[in-house]
Amino acid sequence: MTPTADAPRSPGRPRSVRADEAIIEATLDLLAEGSTIEALSIEAIASRAGVGKATIYRRWPGKEELFVDLLRSVEPPDPVLPGTSARDDLVALLESLRQRGLAKRTSALLHNVFSQMQLYPKLWEAYHATVIEPRRRIGLDALRRGVAAGEIRADVDLELLNDLFVGPLLLRTVIRPGATLEPGLPEQVVDAVLDGVRPKG
Amino acid sequence: MTPTADAPRSPGRPRSVRADEAIIEATLDLLAEGSTIEALSIEAIASRAGVGKATIYRRWPGKEELFVDLLRSVEPPDPVLPGTSARDDLVALLESLRQRGLAKRTSALLHNVFSQMQLYPKLWEAYHATVIEPRRRIGLDALRRGVAAGEIRADVDLELLNDLFVGPLLLRTVIRPGATLEPGLPEQVVDAVLDGVRPKG
Amino acid sequence: MTPTADAPRSPGRPRSVRADEAIIEATLDLLAEGSTIEALSIEAIASRAGVGKATIYRRWPGKEELFVDLLRSVEPPDPVLPGTSARDDLVALLESLRQRGLAKRTSALLHNVFSQMQLYPKLWEAYHATVIEPRRRIGLDALRRGVAAGEIRADVDLELLNDLFVGPLLLRTVIRPGATLEPGLPEQVVDAVLDGVRPKG
């Protein structure tokens, strides 16, 4: 993950750890001060970090890659599912989404970067591949187990079903920031989708 | 809405409607050709539109404001619901969302602009108030009629239910822009949420 | 000379004399405030004069032509030569040059415009044709009369001779602006060139 991963030890002066830290620190500082990604120039980072521009480019190909590393470092770990039932797994999954949504709202940095991420294709793709997709896969696995266990109908498109569960949370977090993310939300969503909303009988 | 809204008629030559259109058209063209917003320079728009840069800056303070107007200009009109049943209404509502997602241009634009807008609270609020909220209200009304008609359980949170229907479509359009939006999707979503996904019996 | 010269009286609303005056006045004001010709935009003149730009362009094709009129209005009249002798005529001619040189030094406007004139070919040519050339012709005529009267050798190139007389004055006025232009200068120059500077006998 970090740019100074262990290598076969090459000759010459090694990369400065102080520079690594100074770059990261300067970037976080500038983001915390409210800079947009667009306004956050490599030149500004280098200047703030007291570092040459080339020192940054030596570590990352561009702005976006730097942010990918930055984002991954603050992303919470994948949720661990209880495995007791499909319902429990789905609730746990949505709960972790909810927690992140809450964190996102409290962390200026996260909010700042998240909302701009889609403008930077490489950044978005990297985030998609390393964060969103794995988590989607976890959800699909849980659904498959649910089908196998007879908890979920076998004739439903699981991709769609997954979106059915995740959609509302993501909508409230990303599309409609400010919406409520109250504690019971995951259960509500899961039960509504599992049971349907037609009157019984 | 448009920059040349009706005014008390100021002196001097009036803004050219042809220029208005040329700018909008050029921007949509460039976006449709795959330009990201950050790669979409005012200079390129002006050149493509056959218009001076100042003519653009005379209308909008910057790129962001231009995109908000653009967004509104491509926004399809509110859907007309058949009113035959809650299911039909919801399908019609989601179908209009799907159509919007399909329009390649519109989708690229939505995808690009949505996040940017969140950085400008007032602009986001304006868009929210004039586009998102009315449509949400239409959905909520349909759901209320469904409850009254006995098609939907009375004990469900309608706000949440609305998100349940809309979430998947928005997720696929905005969050996961490459995802499929096949013709039957609205029906699938509506039926899945109405019926639930537990095995029958 | 003025833009509103007498004409065959055309139909429609006549040119406003107030506008004429306002334009001239505004230009002189701006020059007096120290604006360079370059910084003196038509836009600034129009704004200062409370006049539309088209009103200026209706009178003069461009900036330079406006200045030509302005310059001519402050240029002293051609000198009247006594005609008593070639020497007297030349002294009178150079005296008028000297007077203008003195005026140029005292008038910020003249100094300002003169020193920039050469940058504006049309302005310079117009000035050359209407001011410099006629005065040169007057000098040449005086020289020819001197030759005819036997005061000046017949084998001298009169064009060159004229430059010999005028050169020093122009040099001190234009090229070396701080140089002295003391009262007796014209006589000194004329006598030196007429008599030569070799020791007598």
Place this chain on the structure above:
Amino acid sequence: MTPTADAPRSPGRPRSVRADEAIIEATLDLLAEGSTIEALSIEAIASRAGVGKATIYRRWPGKEELFVDLLRSVEPPDPVLPGTSARDDLVALLESLRQRGLAKRTSALLHNVFSQMQLYPKLWEAYHATVIEPRRRIGLDALRRGVAAGEIRADVDLELLNDLFVGPLLLRTVIRPGATLEPGLPEQVVDAVLDGVRPKG
């Protein structure tokens, strides 16, 4: 003189000498092609020189300062006088003036830049001190030797006499560009001023 004068060696990549030369060369080219100074944009110079605009602005604050340096760079070296006689010295001096006037580039440049310079007193003074004054001094020395050798009357104001010799050449070069600067001109001027133009006897 050049913008890259010897300095205590500052950190960072040093200014490119190739860029220096390319800028100077491009400007001279454009001037030689007949561009007026006002038509000579920094953008055109940069483009012609294959250089970024910033590279020019890094060296000179603006157009004016660039031209001063240019002027000095094309200024021919001070003439070497034969010393055989005052007449020979003066002819040599004027010949060097004539040569300078003939160089098409230099002439165009001189004509264009001279006046501009007068608007910037310090720049003018610098040019005066380093170019004009030394050359004037050379002329004055030659005249003094002429007086000492009995070639020139002792009662003439040498300052004025110098202007008498130099004036015509400068007039034709700077004030009346396009005038003839034929080969024999220096001799003609020197002889005319030395001998006077009154009929002999």
Place this chain on the structure above:
DNA sequence: TAATAATCGAGACGGTACGTCGCGTCTTCTG
């Protein structure tokens, strides 16, 4: 211990786009 080699801060390089200003022309409405 010396040579070698990759690093460091610094800053110049050729570019692209920025947002502004003025050009000279062209509408619009008002006198």
Place this chain on the structure above:
DNA sequence: CAGAAGACGCGACGTACCGTCTCGATTATTA
């Protein structure tokens, strides 16, 4: 008609960053 007002397409302004490229000066490892 001419007036002012001001928008139009155009092109240059001077600035900010881009990502790359020298510089002289440090550090390490290898010989």
